[in-house]
Amino acid sequence: MKKIREILIVDDDSKNIFALSAVLAAKKYRCVSALSAEQGFNILTSNPNIGVVLMDMMMPEMDGYDAIRKMKSDEGLKAIPVVAITAQAMTGDKEKCLEAGADGYLSKPVNVDELLQLLNKMMN
Numbered sequence: 001m002k003k004i005r006e007i008l009i010v011d012d013d014s015k016n017i018f019a020l021s022a023v024l025a026a027k028k029y030r031c032v033s034a035l036s037a038e039q040g041f042n043i044l045t046s047n048p049n050i051g052v053v054l055m056d057m058m059m060p061e062m063d064g065y066d067a068i069r070k071m072k073s074d075e076g077l078k079a080i081p082v083v084a085i086t087a088q089a090m091t092g093d094k095e096k097c098l099e100a101g102a103d104g105y106l107s108k109p110v111n112v113d114e115l116l117q118l119l120n121k122m123m124n
Contacts, residue, residue, distance in 0.1 A: 005051025005123055009033045010040035010067065011085070012059040016108075020054060023112055029119065036060075037067035044077055051123045057086035057097060065100040072101035081122040085110060 007029055011017050017033045024031050032047065034040035037059060044050055053071070057064035064084060071077045081104070084097035089107035097105045104118045 006030045006032055006047065006049050007119070008040060008043055008047075008050045008053045010037060010053060010059075010064070011056035012036060013056070016056065020110065020115075023115075024119075027116060037062035037064070037070075040067065041070070044071070044080070050080060052119060053080060053082045054085055055082050055102070057084050057088065065096070068097075068101045083115075083118055083122075 007024060009017050009020050009031055011020075011033070012035055014035065017035075021031045021033065032043055032050070034043055038061065040053070040055075044053070055064045055068060059067075062070075064086070068082050068084065071080065071082060082102050083104040083106060084100070084102035085106050085108060086093060086097065087108040094105045103122065106114055106118070
């Protein structure tokens, strides 16, 4: 039997975590969350079952760009797909996220259908 992989949601706004978790739980995904990049790294290094990271790009202390770069430079973490999620939807923002190492990009408010398509691709 295939083990169910978990989705790590990293966002400094608990309301965003709640909304994403609720939508994903309704679709039978398991989620864990972190309110900072540092918490996210603690979860990533202690939970080998993380299949995808949904990363908010605008966070205090370490933003999503630096967090993704740090993840992608770590041998043990670089294979885990990261979806950049940002309220910044200006020209060039998607490219900036992908240059930082993100495997996908979504702007807020998150289009649930797009999110599910990305997750299905990344987790199978």
